[in-house]
Amino acid sequence: MAMTVDVPVLKQTAVPPAAPARSSRYARPVLGLVLPVALALGWELVVSLGYSNGRLVPPPSKVFETIIELAKSGELSRHILATLWRVGAGFALGVVAGTIMGAISGYWDFAKRLLDPTVQALRAIPSLAWVPLFVLWLGIFETSKVALIAVGVFFPIYLGVMGAILSVDRKIVEVGRVFRLSGPAMIRRILLPAVLPAYVVALRVGLGLGWMFVVAAELIGASEGLGYLLLDGQQLGKPAQILAAIVIFAILGKLTDWLIEVAAAPLLRWQDAFGARGGQ
């Protein structure tokens, strides 16, 4: 971690934490798959045995087939890339703005009293209400979509950062004072590491909202993107295509969330939390 003092690691003679048993390491994710796989197989069976024609709720094999077809024609990657680009750009903008504003409001009481009421009032507006305005201001193409996603991402990040800074333990800050840390050193060595766990949570919540808003943005009017696939599927009566898009949304959402989790894990190894009980 960048903020650690460079200090020796002595040979650690203490017993290393026991490695998790091999079985539990693989059993845990597998356990999570039992329910969806059972449901999918069940439905597949129901359709193949002829109990349902599977027209409105196509069986998994049909959904999978659709995904393969879309992939073969190159359509799928085009839609995925369009959506990923929108989420990426909107998420980045929302994170930057939310982090800066949240940090200012959390650190500086005057700014909080000045900014926070307005931000909270804006937060109370259902974000989709911005859509007509954004379309008028920014056009119906990419900019308005990215802006909408950024708005969705902004609020959880802003709240998360501000709340995390406000709740940093006064006693820990006092340790920094005792060692006469300057303002920047206090931020770098005490506040940043202290808010990091809450920040990671805020990022994950923000990303989740980013995925939510990209669908809304793409339903409004798009010629490509996974949201467009949804709408196209509805209008042309292709439920398999809708389900295919939903499955891909789920996979991408989970994957990007997992990326944040994995990227943050080395920075949060120190946490003594309930969630870490089986870890390490």
Place this chain on the structure above:
Amino acid sequence: MLALKEVGKTYPNGVHALERFSAEIAPGEIIAIIGGSGCGKSTLLRAIAGLDHASTGSVTLDNAVITSPHAKIGIIFQEPRLLPWLSVADNIGFGLADLPAEARRARVVAALARVGLADKAAAWPRELSGGQAQRVAIARALVPQPEVLLLDEPFSALDAFTRRDLQDHLLDLWADTRPTLILVTHDVDEAVVLADRVLVMRPRPGRLFEEITINLARPRDRKSELFDTFKRRVLTALDRSLDRSVRDVTDKSSAGEAMWW
């Protein structure tokens, strides 16, 4: 020389926590401050540490007025207050950021060995027991070699055995560089085992009530009769400090004087 001159503290909410507290503390002296709750002992310690401003009077260390945390003054709190995101070694080296890496490393390694935690260098604070964590806090405070070390009920959250162990260990560490120790405690046994002088305070507002010199040779035998005598003396002073009918006097007394109780 640490000089407290008529130090007083009234909090913004009107609580009058400390009134005209004066004392002169020589380098290397060990002072225990004891008193009932609300007698301003922690307020006094925080004023000496420069964490809070005194409302009246002054704290001076070698003629420098203390108004903010000072390089020569270290403090150990009731809780270890280790930074959970730093390893034990990084915690101990926290106050040495100005030192070149090599020097810092050497100091930290020496301190780890000195407090008997060399094998815990890479451990996280959460992996330590209460006693071990407080040892790390002691090492962290001592490693910048302060001239004055303040301790705010440092062992009160520990069990009796660990507490006794750490008291002895603290004396042992004190002997290395002999900083001035000022210890706030509510444990009479702890005050008598550690201190050269016990300052008994009385509450509402916090004032110095009585000063008792403990001229017992170290190491002190907790089971000796003389030790008991001093303990009784401190206890009696504490009882009297809570009795509002007793006038507010600052008795100077030492072991040789007549035992008035």
